[in-house]
Amino acid sequence: MIEDQRREPKYYLVKRHLLELIAEYPAGTPVPTERELAELLITSRTTVRQALSELVTEGRLVRRQGSGTYVAEPKLAWPLQMSSFTEQAESSGLKVETTLVSAERVPATAEIAELLRLKVGAQVHRIERLRVVNGSPMALEQSHLSARRFPGLAKSLRQTSSLYRVLKEEWGVTAVDAVETIETAPASPREAGLLATDTGAPMLILSRHSMDAEGVPVEWVRSWYRGDRYTFVARLGAPGSSS
Ligand code: GLP
Numbered sequence: 495m496i497e498d499q500r501r502e503p504k505y506y507l508v509k510r511h512l513l514e515l516i517a518e519y520p521a522g523t524p525v526p527t528e529r530e531l532a533e534l535l536i537t538s539r540t541t542v543r544q545a546l547s548e549l550v551t552e553g554r555l556v557r558r559q560g561s562g563t564y565v566a567e568p569k570l571a572w573p574l575q576m577s578s579f580t581e582q583a584e585s586s587g588l589k590v591e592t593t594l595v596s597a598e599r600v601p602a603t604a605e606i607a608e609l610l611r612l613k614v615g616a617q618v619h620r621i622e623r624l625r626v627v628n629g630s631p632m633a634l635e636q637s638h639l640s641a642r643r644f645p646g647l648a649k650s651l652r653q654t655s656s657l658y659r660v661l662k663e664e665w666g667v668t669a670v671d672a673v674e675t676i677e678t679a680p681a682s683p684r685e686a687g688l689l690a691t692d693t694g695a696p697m698l699i700l701s702r703h704s705m706d707a708e709g710v711p712v713e714w715v716r717s718w719y720r721g722d723r724y725t726f727v728a729r730l731g732a733p734g735s736s737s
Contacts (some may be wrong), residue, residue, distance in 0.1 A: 508535055509545035516554055521567045525555060551696060553722030566722075570627065574728040576672060576704075578658035579625055579633070588627050592655035595622040595634070595688065597648035599641050606638050609703055609714045617641035619648060621657075624688055631689045632724070635717040661712065669704035669712045676700055678721065685718050696721035 508531075516525070526534065531542045546563060549555040556566040572582065583590035600620045607614040618638050625633040637657065639647060643665070650660045661667040680694040689695075698719045704712045 504537060505541045505544040505548075508537060508541055509548055511535060512545055512549060513554065516549070516565050519565050521565050523565045525563045525565065527562070551722065553720075569723055569725045570632070571725050571727050572719075574674060574726050576670065578656055579635070580656040581658070583625075583627055589629075590655075591626040593624045593626065594648075594651055595624050597621045597651065602638075606714060610638065610640055610711045612640055619644065621648060621651060623651070623655075623657075630723070631720075633717050633719045634685055634688050635715055638714045639712065657713070667706050667712060670707050672702045672704040674700055674702045676726065681718070689718070689720055691720055691722070698724060698726065700726075 512525070512531075525531075525546075528539045528542045528546065531546075532539045535542065546555060550557055550563070553566055553569055555563050557563050570586075570588075575582075577585075580590055580592070598620050599617050601615045602610065602612050602618045604614050606612075606618055607616060610618065612618070617640075619641050621637045621639075623635050623637070624631060625635065641647075644661070644667075647660065650664060651657065654660050654663075658669065661669070677699045679697050679699055681689065681691055681697050683693045685697065686693040686695060698721045700715075700717045700719065702713070702715045702717070704715075706712050
């Protein structure tokens, strides 16, 4: 066994200890204060603080302003599949509210034009929506779609919260397949504000490039999901097999 205990920082030992402790308690259980933990574990408050901060960042603990630190709710397991956010949340028994943060028409940049197969400068909708699941802000989505193909889309999204429902009902368009990538990045102050988290908190950024049945691009979407609240789940098949 290759293990070098000496390299493990002190706070990490504290963190491991806290993880064992957390595992025994249900969500919502308060954890002892920094001072209590420092006394209990015979270490400094700075060391305890560092361990607690990492556990908050990872979504194991949650801090409530002026109240204390608690065992967090389990993360939401979110399957990676060709479904709409609304459909996915509803089929998992979750309550989703979607807020239109902004809707503009902007000229396509070279990148967007290529992705949506349009001319550079063609008008595109740039729509930002906030997804609130069971009362907690979970994701911020910025979608780009052709304005010529989907005139009046922003207006429709003020009435109906599901983009996929609107595309199907108004234009008979369904996104049937997509390429999706996942990256991480720290939350910007704006993202943190909208998602009620801290600037620098880890985000999972999903980018989806969807096509309709004819292979025509439908949308280019970037979604910022709270990294402390989501686990993405993909079912993997053998290469070449369709699952
Ligand atoms: C997911 C996808 C987006 C898609 C959206 C549609 O969140 N990442 O690419 O636009 O679902 O969801 P809805 O129909 O609820 O607006």
